[in-house]
Amino acid sequence: MNLAPEALAAIGDLELVSKRVVDGTISGLHRSPFHGYSAEFSQYRHYRPGDDLKYIDWKLFARTDRLYTKQFRETTNLQCQIALDASASMAYSGRARVTKFQYARLLAGSLAHLVSRQADAVGLVAYADAIKQYLPSRGGQVHLRALLLALGRTEPAGETDAAAALSRTLDLLKRRGLLFVISDLYDEREAVERALMRAAHIGHDVVIFHVLSRDEVELPFRDEVELEDPETGRLVLSNGAAAGRAYRAAISAFLERWRTRTATYGIDYVRLFTDMPLETGLRAYLRRRAAGVAS
Amino acid sequence: MVWLAPGAFAALALLAGPLIVHLLARRNTRRLVFPATHFVPRSEAAAIRLRRPTDIALLLLRMAIVTTAVLAVAQPLILAQWRMARWNARLARAVVVDTSRSLAEPAIAARLADGELRNVFAGRRIETPDLADGIARAVRWLDSTAPARREIVLVSDFQRGALGGDALTAIPDHVGLRVIRAGVLPATRVATSLPVQGWRGGSWQATTTVDGVGTAAAWTRLGDARPAAWISVAAAPAEAEAAAAALRAATAQGLPAGDETRRVVVRFSGATPLMPPARSVASAWIAFAALRLREAPDGLGADPVVGEREGVMVVDSPIRASGLEAASVIRAVMVAVRSAAIVDPEAEVAAVSDADLAAWRRDPAPAADLSGVRREDSDARWLWGLALLLLGVEWRLRRPRAVPAVTEVRADAA
Numbered sequence: 153m154n155l156a157p158e159a160l161a162a163i164g165d166l167e168l169v170s171k172r173v174v175d176g177t178i179s180g181l182h183r184s185p186f187h188g189y190s191a192e193f194s195q196y197r198h199y200r201p202g203d204d205l206k207y208i209d210w211k212l213f214a215r216t217d218r219l220y221t222k223q224f225r226e227t228t229n230l231q232c233q234i235a236l237d238a239s240a241s242m243a244y245s246g247r248a249r250v251t252k253f254q255y256a257r258l259l260a261g262s263l264a265h266l267v268s269r270q271a272d273a274v275g276l277v278a279y280a281d282a283i284k285q286y287l288p289s290r291g292g293q294v295h296l297r298a299l300l301l302a303l304g305r306t307e308p309a310g311e312t313d314a315a316a317a318l319s320r321t322l323d324l325l326k327r328r329g330l331l332f333v334i335s336d337l338y339d340e341r342e343a344v345e346r347a348l349m350r351a352a353h354i355g356h357d358v359v360i361f362h363v364l365s366r367d368e369v370e371l372p373f374r375d376e377v378e379l380e381d382p383e384t385g386r387l388v389l390s391n392g393a394a395a396g397r398a399y400r401a402a403i404s405a406f407l408e409r410w411r412t413r414t415a416t417y418g419i420d421y422v423r424l425f426t427d428m429p430l431e432t433g434l435r436a437y438l439r440r441r442a443a444g445v446a447s
Numbered sequence: 448m449v450w451l452a453p454g455a456f457a458a459l460a461l462l463a464g465p466l467i468v469h470l471l472a473r474r475n476t477r478r479l480v481f482p483a484t485h486f487v488p489r490s491e492a493a494a495i496r497l498r499r500p501t502d503i504a505l506l507l508l509r510m511a512i513v514t515t516a517v518l519a520v521a522q523p524l525i526l527a528q529w530r531m532a533r534w535n536a537r538l539a540r541a542v543v544v545d546t547s548r549s550l551a552e553p554a555i556a557a558r559l560a561d562g563e564l565r566n567v568f569a570g571r572r573i574e575t576p577d578l579a580d581g582i583a584r585a586v587r588w589l590d591s592t593a594p595a596r597r598e599i600v601l602v603s604d605f606q607r608g609a610l611g612g613d614a615l616t617a618i619p620d621h622v623g624l625r626v627i628r629a630g631v632l633p634a635t636r637v638a639t640s641l642p643v644q645g646w647r648g649g650s651w652q653a654t655t656t657v658d659g660v661g662t663a664a665a666w667t668r669l670g671d672a673r674p675a676a677w678i679s680v681a682a683a684p685a686e687a688e689a690a691a692a693a694l695r696a697a698t699a700q701g702l703p704a705g706d707e708t709r710r711v712v713v714r715f716s717g718a719t720p721l722m723p724p725a726r727s728v729a730s731a732w733i734a735f736a737a738l739r740l741r742e743a744p745d746g747l748g749a750d751p752v753v754g755e756r757e758g759v760m761v762v763d764s765p766i767r768a769s770g771l772e773a774a775s776v777i778r779a780v781m782v783a784v785r786s787a788a789i790v791d792p793e794a795e796v797a798a799v800s801d802a803d804l805a806a807w808r809r810d811p812a813p814a815a816d817l818s819g820v821r822r823e824d825s826d827a828r829w830l831w832g833l834a835l836l837l838l839g840v841e842w843r844l845r846r847p848r849a850v851p852a853v854t855e856v857r858a859d860a861a
Contacts, residue, residue, distance in 0.1 A: 241482035338482055368483045379481040388484045395488040402486035 196220040230272035231289045231329030234260045235321055236303070239280040239312035240382040241338050246367030248426045253308040255426045256334045256363045261300050262434065263332055268296045276302055277324075279317030280310035286324065311383040315343035318351065328355040337362055337410060338383075345413055352417045359420040362410060366425050369403055371396050451522035451825050458517045465509035469502070505844055512837045519830035524820060534814035537568030539592040541585035545603030547576040549632065549793045556602045556629035563600045563627070569593065578603060579614035589622060594820055596811035598623035604630050605804060607797040615807060623811030626804045634658060638794035645672045646701030657794050675702065677710050678781060682768030683717025690715060690768035697777035705785035706732075711760045713751075713777050715768035725754025725761040732784075733760045739783040751776060760784070 199208060199219035207221045242253035260276065267274040268291065275289030276299050285302050287295075314335060325331075331351055337344065337360070351358050373392040380387055407423065414421035420441065424433045450456075481487070542560045550556060564570040569592045575581035578601060589597040599618060603609065605628055618624055635658040643651045650669040655662060675698050682690035709732055714721075728734050737753040740762070751764040764776045 244480065244482045336482065338485070368481075371487070373477075373479065375477070378478040379484050379487055380478055381484040382480050382482055386484060387478075388487050388489050390487045390489060398488045399486055402488075403483060406486060 237335030242308040246365035318347035455521035515834040519827040522825040539569040543581035552630040605799040621812035681718040682715040686768040693773035696774040743779040
């Protein structure tokens with residue numbers, strides 16, 4: 153049974169809630185969808201252009217006259233880092249009773265729970281214009297509780313500088329791993345894209361959870377209103393009836409661009425609306441990811 | 448269609464109101480916190496500046512509301528056939544009842560008048576000894592009644608001379624006229640006049656006998672005339688004798704009896720100035736006498752000036768007491784102050800013939816005069832209703848509408 157986001161957000165115990173979400177999410181999934189990199193030899197595969205030459209088994213090449221790339225299995229657990237956007241724009245709820253940040257916090261807690269359940273390491277970076285909270289990835293229940301506690305204390309405020317925060321996060325990460333970015337992505341798109349591209353290039357498995365309110369897709373008014381940007385305080389006088397079509401076209405283009413650009417860099421892109429049950433969106437994504445890994 | 452208050456069309460200038468509001472007024476904007484402001488097209492509207500009306504439909508609707516309200520204030524009246532038929536089906540009747548002394552049976556006249564006032568849409572009984580005055584009052588009252596056929600009914604003995612042609616022509620053409628004779632005049636009537644003072648040094652009274660043949664008067668001496676102490680003259684000392692002679696000459700022609708308390712001083716040129724001087728006229732009888740003096744026939748030399756001092760009428764004549772017109776001036780003043788006729792007109796026994804009365808009769812014209820239409824009779828209420836309806840539509844249009852439900856967006860993984 154899925155619980156409405158506002159019902160989950162109303163429960164103060166993040167550990168309990170995230171566990172509830174994870175239980176609801178992974179039921180029916182046959183195996184864990186996240187895998188780490190192996191340091192032990194796992195298998196050979198045919199060389200593909202672009203593969204690092206240092207992983208080519210030259211002895212096998214000498215014997216068979218064919219190029220094979222060695223694949224490894226890490227001996228340590230998966231290193232997972234959750235980058236949570238805690239800027240003021242995430243405090244928006246629209247007509248829903250749950251803010252984007254409440255939804256994102258719940259998602260972050262659930263992901264942490266999920267990763268921790270696999271006995272992998274998980275860490276947290278909460279950022280706005282700078283990093284607000286940083287917990288390096290570690291395993292264990294004690295660390296998970298500390299992470300959930302830090303999540304519970306984090307409140308959305310300030311402007312966003314996602315590019316700088318993500319770059320700093322990448323600097324802090326010692327090993328390649330899984331990087332979850334949970335944000336509304338209202339920032340300088342190109343700078344954020346560069347940071348994410350860099351993360352993907354380094355070898356991180358990047359997953360973006362794009363959290364939005366439904367009202368951000370459809371303008372929630374038809375009369376003339378003064379819109380205040382929660383981060384910059386900038387005021388925009390706009391007529392909802394007149395501007396609705398142009399706005400919807402612009403926001404659709406914004407969302408489509410993120411979808412296509414992330415696909416280009418092999419980044420998983422998950423769009424979630426705050427009125428959707430968290431388990432539904434998370435499970436749909438995990439099923440897809442599991443299928444992708446299997447293939 | 449007619450407009451009962453066409454002056455209200457000046458209020459069409461109010462049409463500029465909605466236009467100005469749309470051009471200049473600052474819109475009442477709500478402030479909302481919204482994170483995706485980067486994608487929101489900025490409205491071209493500034494706080495206050497000239498701009499094109501943004502909502503033409505709303506502007507037109509508001510102008511229609513103002514126009515409808517102005518038309519309603521202008522009180523339209525649709526002259527539909529059903530309305531004209533309703534007006535023509537009713538009758539407003541003014542019954543003028545003669546109450547002069549000549550009427551032998553006033554009760555009969557009153558009963559006839561009551562009968563005429565039954566079963567009419569609007570009726571009024573006007574009792575007057577002067578038929579001309581009654582007709583004028585009846586015309587004024589009929590003008591104030593609601594639209595209907597209008598009629599004046601005269602109830603009188605129609606004594607000859609009681610009603611002149613001027614009174615009849617004062618009745619508008621659309622007002623009908625009927626006459627009802629109330630009683631008949633006696634064959635002979637004897638009237639005794641007021642005593643006349645001064646003629647041949649005596650006091651005389653006339654007994655007039657009026658019959659179908661003619662009028663006969665017999666004078667009876669009642670005794671010696673008393674000196675006319677109520678009138679005195681003033682002149683220059685050298686002309687005192689001439690002034691006294693002029694007074695005797697004027698009195699010798701006889702004077703009707705009158706109120707002895709109404710005192711008159713006729714002052715000729717050169718008389719000693721009065722201290723204090725006469726002031727403007729305050730007493731009614733002096734004012735009436737002054738008017739009659741102005742209507743006196745020429746031959747007074749120059750117009751005398753009438754004033755009042757301590758209740759005494761003071762007549763200043765610019766001629767000298769020795770002048771030929773001095774006696775005429777004194778006589779004119781006497782007649783002006785005591786104007787009672789020697790022969791009582793109410794003694795007349797001749798009446799207007801039935802043929803003449805039949806010639807006066809005319810039927811009321813169909814109702815066309817809108818002078819008595821009241822504002823509440825107009826069709827403005829329909830326009831007010833329409834204005835209210837438009838106001839409701841305007842309120843509905845102004846109210847922010849709910850955003851339509853958005854299409855479900857599924858979780859989308861790239």
